[in-house]
Structures are given as C-alpha cells and as structure tokens.
Amino acid sequence: MSLPFKIALRFIRYNRSQSIFIILSxxxxxxxxxxxxxxxxxxxxxxxxxxxxxxxxxxxxxKLQGTPVSSWxxxxxxxxxxxxxxxxxxxxxxxxxxxxxxxxxxxxxxxLLRGFDFKASDPIYHFNSHIIEGTLPTNDNEIMIGKQFAxxxxxxxxxxxxxxxxxxxxxxxxISGIFDFNVSAINSSWAISNLQTAQNIGGFGNNVxxxxxxxxxxxxxxxxSEEIAQTLNNPSIKVENxxxxxxxxxxxxxxxxxSSIMIQVFVIVAVTLAIASVLAITxxxxxxxxxxxxxxxxxxxxxxxxxLFQGLILGIIGALAGAGLGLGLSFMFAKFxxxxxxxxxxxxxxxxxxxxxxxxxxxxxxxxxxxIPARSSISLDPIEVIRNx
Amino acid sequence: MAxxxxxxxxxxxxxxxxxxxxxxxxxxxxxxxxxxxxxxxPSGSGKTTLMNIMGILDKPQSGEITIDGxxxxxxxxxxxxxxxxxxxxxxxxxxxxxxxxxxxxxVLMPYLMKDSKPTKExxxxxxxxxxxxxxSKIKNNMxxxxxxxxxQKTAIARALMNNPKIILADEPTGNLDSQxxxxxxxxxxxxxxxxxxxxxxxxxxxxxxxxTDRIVEILDGRIISDIKKF
Numbered sequence: 266m267s268l269p270f271k272i273a274l275r276f277i278r279y280n281r282s283q284s285i286f287i288i289l290s291x292x293x294x295x296x297x298x299x300x301x302x303x304x305x306x307x308x309x310x311x312x313x314x315x316x317x318x319x320x321x322x323x324x325x326x327x328k329l330q331g332t333p334v335s336s337w338x339x340x341x342x343x344x345x346x347x348x349x350x351x352x353x354x355x356x357x358x359x360x361x362x363x364x365x366x367x368x369x370x371x372x373x374x375x376x377l378l379r380g381f382d383f384k385a386s387d388p389i390y391h392f393n394s395h396i397i398e399g400t401l402p403t404n405d406n407e408i409m410i411g412k413q414f415a416x417x418x419x420x421x422x423x424x425x426x427x428x429x430x431x432x433x434x435x436x437x438x439x440i441s442g443i444f445d446f447n448v449s450a451i452n453s454s455w456a457i458s459n460l461q462t463a464q465n466i467g468g469f470g471n472n473v474x475x476x477x478x479x480x481x482x483x484x485x486x487x488x489x490s491e492e493i494a495q496t497l498n499n500p501s502i503k504v505e506n507x508x509x510x511x512x513x514x515x516x517x518x519x520x521x522x523x524s525s526i527m528i529q530v531f532v533i534v535a536v537t538l539a540i541a542s543v544l545a546i547t548x549x550x551x552x553x554x555x556x557x558x559x560x561x562x563x564x565x566x567x568x569x570x571x572x573l574f575q576g577l578i579l580g581i582i583g584a585l586a587g588a589g590l591g592l593g594l595s596f597m598f599a600k601f602x603x604x605x606x607x608x609x610x611x612x613x614x615x616x617x618x619x620x621x622x623x624x625x626x627x628x629x630x631x632x633x634x635x636x637i638p639a640r641s642s643i644s645l646d647p648i649e650v651i652r653n654x
Numbered sequence: 655m656a657x658x659x660x661x662x663x664x665x666x667x668x669x670x671x672x673x674x675x676x677x678x679x680x681x682x683x684x685x686x687x688x689x690x691x692x693x694x695x696p697s698g699s700g701k702t703t704l705m706n707i708m709g710i711l712d713k714p715q716s717g718e719i720t721i722d723g724x725x726x727x728x729x730x731x732x733x734x735x736x737x738x739x740x741x742x743x744x745x746x747x748x749x750x751x752x753x754x755x756x757x758x759x760x761v762l763m764p765y766l767m768k769d770s771k772p773t774k775e776x777x778x779x780x781x782x783x784x785x786x787x788x789x790s791k792i793k794n795n796m797x798x799x800x801x802x803x804x805x806q807k808t809a810i811a812r813a814l815m816n817n818p819k820i821i822l823a824d825e826p827t828g829n830l831d832s833q834x835x836x837x838x839x840x841x842x843x844x845x846x847x848x849x850x851x852x853x854x855x856x857x858x859x860x861x862x863x864x865x866t867d868r869i870v871e872i873l874d875g876r877i878i879s880d881i882k883k884f
Binding site: 558 | 706711738746750753767768772
C-alpha cells in the first residue's frame with residue numbers, strides 16, 4: 266500500500282464525523298439520482314408500452330389512401346428472410362381494415378372491421394389476454410366486438426348481427442367473443458375477424474390494407490422503417506412508424522428526460538461541492554501534519570495524492586451506499602406505491618447499467634471534488650506551517 | 655573533517671507591500687560533518703530563517719548553498735524533497751506527529767516516503783531508534799496517547815529514520831519541562847556520538863547553547879560571534 270493511500274485511509278478513519286458526513290452526502294445524492302433516474306425511465310417505458318405496446322410500430326400501407334397493398338406476401342417474405350431485420354423486428358403480420366355498418370334496432374353504428382392473421386398478430390395485440398367473453402373468431406363470418414359496443418348495442422356472444430359493407434352488400438356475422446383493450450375508442454369502434462372475412466367484406470380479394478410490425482427496440486422504429494422503405498423500393502407503398510405518428514408523445518418524453526437529467530446534474534454538482542468543501546476543511550485542519558510531511562520529503566505529487574485517494578475512497582463507499590439506498594427506495598416505491606388493484610403505479614424496471622453509470626459518475630465526481638483540496642495541499646508551504654507553530 | 659553544509663553570501667529578504675525587510679545579510683557559514691552546533695539569537699534575529707534555508711525549506715534571494723557536496727540552490731523541487739528526505743532530519747519545537755498513526759508508524763514515516771514496503775532491516779532500525787529514545791513501551795500507542803516529552807523523543811527518532819547526515823533542530827525543547835529538556839539533550843549528544851550525525855540546534859536560550867561545541871550568534875541577520883569550544 267503506497268504511503269499517500271495509507272495516509273488517506275487513516276485520515277478518513279480518524280476524522281470519522283467528516284467522513285460520515287461526506288459519505289452520507291454522496292450516498293443521499295446518488296440514491297436520489299438512481300431513484301429519480303429509474304423512476305423516470307420506468308415511467309417512460311410504461312408510457313411507451315401502453316401507447317404502442319399493443320399496436321403496430323411500423324406499418325406498411327399503400328401510398329394511395331384506402332387502396333390495398335398488393336403482393337403483400339412477397340413483401341413479408343422479403344422482410345422476414347432478410348437476416349438484418351431478423352434481429353430488429355419481433356413480429357410481422359398482415360391486416361385488413363374496412364369500414365362496416367351494423368344495424369341494431371333503430372341505430373346504425375359505424376365500425377372498423379379489422380381482419381387479422383391471428384397467429385401472426387397475436388404477439389402484437391395479445392388478443393387472448395383481452396378477451397373477456399367467448400373466443401377468437403375461429404371460422405369465417407365470425408367477429409369479435411368491443412366491450413363498449415356490446416354494451417351500447419346490447420349484444421352478447423352467440424348473437425348474430427347484420428352488417429352493411431361500404432359496397433352496399435349485406436352480411437350476417439356471428440359474434441364469437443367480446444374484447445376489452447382498455448381504450449374506450451377501440452372498445453366502441455373495432456370489430457375483429459380473421460383475414461378472409463375482412464377481405465371478403467371489404468372486397469380486397471387476396472390483398473391486405475397494411476402490414477404491421479413490432480420491433481425489439483421501440484426507439485429504433487423510425488430508423489428501421491426508413492431502412493425497410495429503402496429495401497422494398499416500391500413506389501406504390503409507404504412505410505410509417507410510430508415515432509412520426511406520435512411526435513407529441515416523443516417531445517413529452519424528451520422533455521421529461523431532459524428535466525430528469527437536469528435534476529441529476531444538479532444533484533451531482535451539489536454533492537461535488539459538498540465533498541470539495543469538507544475536504545478543503547480537512548486540508549486546513551491537517552496543514553501542520555501536511556507541512557511536516559512535506560518538510561520530511563513528501564513530494565508535492567504524493568501530497569496531492571493523499572487527497573485524491575480520500576476522494577476516491579469516500580466516493581466508492583458513498584457510491585455503494587447510495588446505490589443500495591437508491592435501489593432500496595425504488596423497491597419500496599414499487600412495493601408500496603400501488604394502484605387499487607395491487608399493481609404498481611409505475612412498474613419499476615431496474616436498469617443495472619444505469620445504476621453502475623451513476624456510481625461511476627459519483628466516484629468520478631468525488632475524485633474531481635478532491636482536486637481542489639489536493640491543489641491547496643500541493644501549494645501549502647511547509648515553512649508557513651512551521652513558522653506559525 | 656569535511657564541511658557538510660556550506661553557505662556563501664546568503665541574502666534573504668521578505669517584502670510586505672512596498673516594504674522590504676532584509677532578514678539575512680551576506681551570511682557565510684559552514685558546519686563540519688559530525689559536529690554539534692548551536693545558533694543563538696533573540697527572536698526576529700533571522701536564526702530560524704537561516705535554519706530553514708539550510709533545511710531547503712526556504713530559498714535565499716542570492717547566495718550559494720552546498721549540502722554534502724551538492725549545490726542545491728538551483729535544482730528542481732523533486733530532488734530537493736529527496737535531499738530533505740535522505741540527508742536532513744528535522745526536529746521542531748512542536749513535534750507534529752501524525753495523530754492518525756502509532757508511535758512506531760510515525761518513526762517509520764520518512765522511510766515510507768520513498769519506499770512503501772519496509773524491509774526487515776528497516777523495521778529493525780525503527781525499533782532500535784525507538785529503543786534509543788526510550789519510547790519502546792508505547793510504540794504501538796497512537797501518537798496522541800504519549801506525553802509531550804515522549805512525543806518529542808518520537809520526533810527525534812523519526813528525524814533519524816533515514817540515517818540523515820544532518821539534524822536541524824529548532825527550539826527542540828522549547829515546549830518541555832526542565833527534566834525532559836535534560837533528557838533530550840543527553841539523547842542528542844548520544845546520537846551525535848553514535849551515528850556521527852551533524853547537529854545544528856537553533857535556540858534563544860544561552861544555557862542550552864552553552865552545552866554545544868560551537869555557538870554561532872546572530873543579531874539582525876548578521877553573524878556577530880562564532881565561538882568554537884575546542
């Protein structure tokens with residue numbers, strides 16, 4: 266163990282109240298940083314998840330609105346066989362959207378019939394977990410309707426409804442189930458069928474109206490959608506992504522991130538100042554000892570190292586304590602801040618990389634803070650100390 | 655014997671605002687290796703400044719300083735620290751022991767500055783010095799747990815740790831009672847004989863100076879007398 270390190274350790278051990286003070290200020294600062302950081306990150310994840318988790322993140326549609334996408338199986342084939350996309354795209358599924366009118370009693374309701382390849386699109390929409398009654402449509406000419414519409418129109422599973430298509434055809438469809446997507450607009454305006462039913466009703470032939478995708482990292486959606494547009498190079502289609510469609514949400518998230526970073530920066534600045542001022546006092550208190558050490562031949566560099574090591578050691582202890590405290594706070598928050606149904610207000614996601622980064626920042630800040638006292642210890646002239654006795 | 659410290663035409667002044675005080679006037683002085691000397695003078699005479707210049711803690715505005723054959727008035731700071739560490743031992747009026755370390759660790763400190771792993775011989779030497787100054791009973795106590803006399807003895811042992819050729823002592827007993835003062839002088843004499851260490855003791859007390867072999871008297875920055883006993 267080098268002498269500066271040894272002296273630093275002893276200074277820390279024997280100035281217990283100052284050391285505890287510094288460690289506490291680092292620990293509290295870092296715990297706040299970790300807690301707020303994790304909270305904001307989790308909040309954003311859950312916000313993004315609830316906004317786009319159950320929907321398409323990249324959508325291929327026809328450039329001409331309302332016209333179908335032809336040769337869609339070729340497009341799906343092309344994307345799913347490209348190894349570059351295999352890693353980035355989780356799910357890929359065709360869908361057919363067509364407006365329908367359901368006459369029930371005296372009212373005529375306009376709905377959007379959405380036809381899916383259930384096998385391919387279930388991972389995107391999680392139909393099964395949203396069915397509250399009945400089953401998915403298993404046969405042609407079966408549909409599933411939303412909770413709200415079922416209530417308003419007084420419909421239930423097993424009943425049949427008369428449907429007018431936009432092309433003025435009449436169809437009788439059987440209700441196979443009722444879904445609840447927790448979004449009232451969807452619950453009152455969507456009807457869901459298999460691909461063929463929607464294709465027949467909408468007169469799509471074998472075409473579809475869109476190809477929907479979910480990606481591994483939702484914030485890569487825009488980049489991937491641009492790559493797909495380039496790969497397909499098809500003038501009759503366009504590739505949309507959720508980021509362009511939800512610019513407001515993204516601006517909001519960005520504002521939140523910036524304010525979170527601001528808080529974290531100011532916390533670090535406050536912690537750094539606290540460490541620097543306490544260590545500066547240590548230099549004053551220890552000036553006699555430092556003076557004699559220098560007189561005895563301790564070089565300026567090693568004298569400065571004593572204080573840098575103090576910053577480093579205090580930083581490491583403070584960062585460890587702070588990480589423990591911050592994670593503890595986060596777990597407590599996840600455990601005690603819950604909704605009435607027992608689920609956490611913000612489902613907490615522990616980003617250990619962020620915790621590690623926060624710790625490294627704290628340790629760096631402590632070392633940086635100790636540069637000021639280290640410099641004043643370097644400029645300390647031993648004869649000043651000895652002369653003043 | 656050869657001169658271990660040679661000062662030639664040393665001038666030192668301090669400036670305070672526009673005022674300039676000359677503390678040392680053209681000092682020429684040298685000390686033989688192994689000699690036991692004192693510098694006396696009233697406070698403000700410049701004796702401590704002179705000692706600090708000999709200990710390379712302070713720099714004169716002009717003049718030459720040679721320590722153990724090496725001109726030190728124009729070498730770099732790191733080398734100065736090395737010379738202080740290896741060739742000079744300091745004993746001050748206040749002991750300045752590090753309160754966070756034991757008596758034994760304080761004695762070992764000057765060695766640890768150049769080499770953080772003491773060898774067996776070095777540790778043995780530290781023990782011997784502790785024995786020599788008579789604090790072996792409390793060597794594992796923290797420095798703060800020793801009496802004033804014991805602390806000053808520890809400071810002497812520490813000054814001897816790297817086997818320096820010169821010990822510079824500034825009022826080494828200024829803070830002690832008469833019995834401890836007696837002990838310390840007996841000890842310094844003993845060390846001088848045993849290790850042939852050159853001693854330069856700065857004091858304002860003529861009775862203490864009388865017990866050394868050479869008395870250099872300073873007044874207002876000039877040497878006014880230089881008496882050798884033998």
